[in-house]
Each structure stands twice: as structure tokens, then as C-alpha cells.
Amino acid sequence: MIHNSFTEENYLKTLYILSAGHGEVNVNELSKELGIKMPTVTSMMKKLAEKKFVHYEPYKPLRLTEKGKKEAGLIIRKHRLTEMFLVEKMNFGWEQVHDIAEQIEHIQSAELFEKMDELLGFPKIDPHGSPIPDRNGKMAWRSYEKLSECKIGESVKLSAVINTSSEFLKFLNTRELLLGTKIKIKSIETFDRSMVISYGKRNSESISHVVSERLLVEKPA
Amino acid sequence: MIHNSFTEENYLKTLYILSAGHGEVNVNELSKELGIKMPTVTSMMKKLAEKKFVHYEPYKPLRLTEKGKKEAGLIIRKHRLTEMFLVEKMNFGWEQVHDIAEQIEHIQSAELFEKMDELLGFPKIDPHGSPIPDRNGKMAWRSYEKLSECKIGESVKLSAVINTSSEFLKFLNTRELLLGTKIKIKSIETFDRSMVISYGKRNSESISHVVSERLLVEKPA
């Protein structure tokens, strides 16, 4: 089991995340997401194609192979198990764990992550509500809806967040918007699509479209 | 606080370990320990000298600067806190943790290691009996003696091990030689310097010189 470089792992992971849904990614998108110039991305794609991780044809969108999906899934598994471990076992806040997990996801040690999994009781989702891939890198996609797509009067449960940046999560902390929070939509402004919602002890909090778009919710069964 | 590469950190750490005592290291020793050819080591020494981490003069032994010692001490701190955390909080055996810690020691996150330290109750030694440097990279050297240098009839306490390789530690496991074990020296063979010792329920275990040389002991106060 010869291993891939840190760099290759980052490309694979990002490719996986960006291709969620449609299954395809442009060189350009990948370039922007990674903060790496397009020519560099192109050459890395050729390398990963050589290694059978991606399907690459000039001028066509990028697609991960099955092998690539598995590899990427396993990296994401390591990332999310780490985030969960940091929050549950080391008392970090959900806004603190992303950057650390970005680094620990590259640690080469099956045992370390198996141990985390075990100590955590084999969690299915991470602290941001994202599914944790299984030992085969398989991810159980959930069908959440964006809060921004809900209608006035609906009652939903906050189940996941899209952006895991520290700033966004700190903002949610100040508004006491935690996973599991029951939210009711009171009104929506048409001109900027901001929403007024009520939840917990807060009866009329206003949140911008930028925020509501990043909040994934479930409707009560 | 701009950071050093993974590679530079490994040079610094190894330099620190090898220069324990005399304070000097040869290019050749360092080269062998790192498994990196001498010319490469020379050029890295020039780079680290440029950064004021080592004193380098052609054909002279290498010495860490104070800045270099601090930097190296902090890396070793991260390594040893990690080993302790893995053993104490994640149920790893002392023979399993070295390789994982070799990787985690390079994680860039003061908080992670502060949290480990805190959760562990600010330990002073790691699972192999080595001192954990403080937040300034300062290490409290202990004056242990090698078991191989003790005399017949002496009673000592096993306080640290020199080699932290998995193989050696597994061997100690099979002999039930744990840190803290009280050992009495029953006899010493002159031709191969092997020892017969008694401890716990074992009344006459024979250990080779290669082993006794790697066991650090304390004499009862």
C-alpha cells in the first residue's frame, strides 16, 4: 500500500468535494478552490490520471475514477473523524477544528483513525453535520435542503452547515445557532432575501441570504 | 511566527537528540541518523545556519544555537506530548506510538498541544520515561544510569528506555519489563556481559548487554 503525497491527497479530496452531485469538475474551479494556478492543476491531473485516480481528457471536465473516489473518501473520512474527535474528546469548539483536521487527515496510520472511530462510538456525521465515509471511503449522502429554499411558516431542524470556516461558525455561535436547533421561518424579504426566523429563546433573528444558503435543514418527518 | 518546513524540523530535532551531552554533532552522524547523504546534510546546515538555528563552520562539528535548541525542544515537546496522549487517552501501547508521533509532531497548532497537555494534567515525562520539554522548549534532563553499568546485588527502578523502536518495546512487553519495575541484579556474565535479574514474579530472567544498555534506571534515594 504505497502512499500518495500530501499534495496529491489535497487534489483528490477537493476534487471529491467539488464533484458532489454532477460528478464533474472544471480545471478552473479546482484551480480556484485550491488556490493553485491552472497549468499546475492540469499537470497534476495528468499525473493523477496516470495513477488511475482521475479520468482526464484535454478540454473535458475532470471526473474521479472509482479508485479516486475511494481514495478521496478515505481522506475525508480521516478529516471528519478527526474533527469529531477534537470536538467530542478534546473539548474544541466546532469553529476550531477545521484547520487542525486539514493537517491530521494526512497522517499515515490506519490505527490512529480506527481508534478515534472506536472511542467516538462509530459516529456517522461530523460536528458540522457532514457524513463520515465508511472504511471503504463510501459516503452516505444526505438529502438536506438549504434553509434559503424554505418557505414562510415552515418549521425545520438545522442539520448541517456548508461552510466550515472559523468566521462563519463563530458567527453562528454568537446567534446560538447549533446543530439540532428547531427553526421557524417568520418572514422573507424579497429585495435581499434575508429571513426573519425564530428558534430557542430568540423570537425574531434576521439572517442574510448568504447565511441561510449555508444552513442545511431537515423537515420533520 | 513564520514556520519551518517538515524537513527542517526533522534536522533540528535529530540535531538536538544527537547533541545531548557534548553538544556537538558531526555531519556524518547526522547523515546516518537521518538516512540522508552527507552533501545534502551539508547544504541543509548552511540553510539552517542562515536562519540562525545552527553554528556552522566548514569541517567543524555542528552546534545548535540557542534559537535552534528552543525550536528543536518545542518539536520534541510536541512529539512526547503526542506519545503520552496516545498512550493515556487513546489506549495505544507504548510500542505503537513512536511512528504516529513522528508525524503529528509537525502539526502546526499550538492549541492542539496545549489541549493535550491540559487533558494529560501537564505530564513531565513521556511513556518511555523521557522528559517533556516545557513551553519554552527547555528540557529537564534527568540523570539516570544504564542498567548495564550497575553492579551485582544492586536494586534499581526501571525509569526510562533509550530505544523507542516498536521491536524493542514489544520485547520488553513479553518480559513484563514496564517503567517503574523494581529490578535486582543477581549476576553478570563476564564473556558477553549478559545479566540475570529478578523483578516482579520473575526470579531469574537473563537479558543481553544490548538490552541492559538501553534500560535507564534510578537507584532508590
Added chain:
DNA sequence: ATAAAATGTTAGACGAATCTAACAAATAAA
């Protein structure tokens, strides 16, 4: 349908960390 804009590729350069081959200095041995 043609021009403009966006996207993608090729070619060539660069820094980091490594190597080998050849040479130089220091140390040990004869």
C-alpha cells in the same frame, strides 16, 4: 456568425530537497 471572453494547455523556469561523482581536509595507521 463573428468577435470577445473565459477556460485550458504547452513550454520553460524556479526553489526545495534529494542524489552521485569528484575533490579536499582531517584523522588514524603504518
Added chain:
DNA sequence: TTTATTTGTTAGATTCGTCTAACATTTTAT
């Protein structure tokens, strides 16, 4: 005290991951 051995350095090549500049293709807009 010469010579041999060991240790250390210089020079030049290689690989990886990155870049910029120039060119090619595809998509969008006029």
C-alpha cells in the same frame, strides 16, 4: 611522517510542485 582512511565539501543532475508567458480551444455575447 608519509600514507591510507574517514569525513566533509563542491559541482552538477533529478524530481516534485509550483509559477508566468504564450498559445489553443470552447463558450458567450453581440
